[in-house]
Amino acid sequence: xxxxxxxxxxxxxxxxxxxxxxxxxxxxxxxxxxxxxxxxxxxxxxxxxxxxxxxxxxxxxxxxxxxxxxxxxxxxxxxxxxxxxxxxxxxxxxxxxxxxxxxxxxxxxxxxxxxxxxxxxxxxxxxxxxxxxxxxxxxxxxxxxxxxxxxxxxxxxxxxxxxxxx
Amino acid sequence: xxxxxxxxxxxxxxxxxxxxxxxxxxxxxxxxxxxxxxxxxxxxxxxxxxxxxxxxxxxxxxxxxxxxxxxxxxxxxxxxxxxxxxxxxxxxxxxxxxxxxxxxxxxxxxxxxxxxxxxxxxxxxxxxxxxxxxxxxxxxxxxxxxxxxxxxxxxxx
Numbered sequence: 677x678x679x680x681x682x683x684x685x686x687x688x689x690x691x692x693x694x695x696x697x698x699x700x701x702x703x704x705x706x707x708x709x710x711x712x713x714x715x716x717x718x719x720x721x722x723x724x725x726x727x728x729x730x731x732x733x734x735x736x737x738x739x740x741x742x743x744x745x746x747x748x749x750x751x752x753x754x755x756x757x758x759x760x761x762x763x764x765x766x767x768x769x770x771x772x773x774x775x776x777x778x779x780x781x782x783x784x785x786x787x788x789x790x791x792x793x794x795x796x797x798x799x800x801x802x803x804x805x806x807x808x809x810x811x812x813x814x815x816x817x818x819x820x821x822x823x824x825x826x827x828x829x830x831x832x833x834x835x836x837x838x839x840x841x842x
Numbered sequence: 843x844x845x846x847x848x849x850x851x852x853x854x855x856x857x858x859x860x861x862x863x864x865x866x867x868x869x870x871x872x873x874x875x876x877x878x879x880x881x882x883x884x885x886x887x888x889x890x891x892x893x894x895x896x897x898x899x900x901x902x903x904x905x906x907x908x909x910x911x912x913x914x915x916x917x918x919x920x921x922x923x924x925x926x927x928x929x930x931x932x933x934x935x936x937x938x939x940x941x942x943x944x945x946x947x948x949x950x951x952x953x954x955x956x957x958x959x960x961x962x963x964x965x966x967x968x969x970x971x972x973x974x975x976x977x978x979x980x981x982x983x984x985x986x987x988x989x990x991x992x993x994x995x996x997x998x999x
Contacts, residue, residue, distance in 0.1 A: 712891060830964045832965055833891070834983075
């Protein structure tokens with residue numbers, strides 16, 4: 677299942693949800709072709725499987741201007757994503773959140789505040805993971821606590837943005 | 843050498859991991875720059891999985907060859923995983939890179955990236971230009987025209 681939504685509409689949906697105090701939202705920018713992003717496909721499915729039943733809302737976004745809706749649909753089908761992937765038209769949501777690479781994640785709390793921003797975990801190879809940064813952040817926000825490391829960095833593929841007049 | 847010693851040595855050489863690229867981490871990065879003091883240095887963070895990085899690599903190799911006599915150094919740091927080290931070595935050779943080449947082996951990428959440039963997210967491609975005193979002058983984050991990179995270098999030569 678996929679869909680196209682303009683960045684602003686998506687942002688509005690997130691904010692309205694937050695205003696109603698509904699749920700926490702995890703936003704992950706992904707790519708169909710970035711090998712780093714693809715190395716996380718299984719881990720993203722596991723995140724969705726583990727946290728969606730706990731009321732966490734997921735928004736998986738593709739903001740790369742060189743990856744079409746058809747590319748996104750084909751990729752989702754071929755890797756068997758159980759969640760929709762939304763095309764972030766004109767990378768509006770990426771601009772709003774300041775996303776720069778794939779895979780890059782954000783945790784937004786019930787008040788609409790970004791509580792975590794950065795890597796999913798600290799190793800492309802799952803066997804070498806020591807810090808499951810995104811999971812730790814989601815757990816902390818769900819528990820109403822403080823995220824120990826709210827900003828992290830990781831090597832990833834730059835988001836290919838639409839050129840906009842500066 | 844007697845076969846009694848030669849055979850175990852050959853076996854050990856085959857089994858032990860062969861590191862073809864020098865390793866660099868967050869503490870080694872500063873030392874690496876220090877060793878190039880007096881030269882203008884362009885550090886290219888790249889990876890075999892980064893298509894735009896691969897595209898610019900042969901152009902950077904040509905730039906390096908052309909400007910080296912003016913005390914310019916191109917240093918490449920691969921962000922590849924250890925399993926891709928050989929692929930990185932092969933691509934460097936194919937691109938004509940002959941300068942210093944490293945593989946990042948940071949304990950924590952988060953700290954390494956922040957140590958290089960706090961404003962950098964870790965997105966590749968990323969190039970960092972240092973003057974002859976080792977001061978960071980310009981960061982090129984994302985795809986950048988080679989002419990833009992050369993113009994910035996020429997100002998420092």
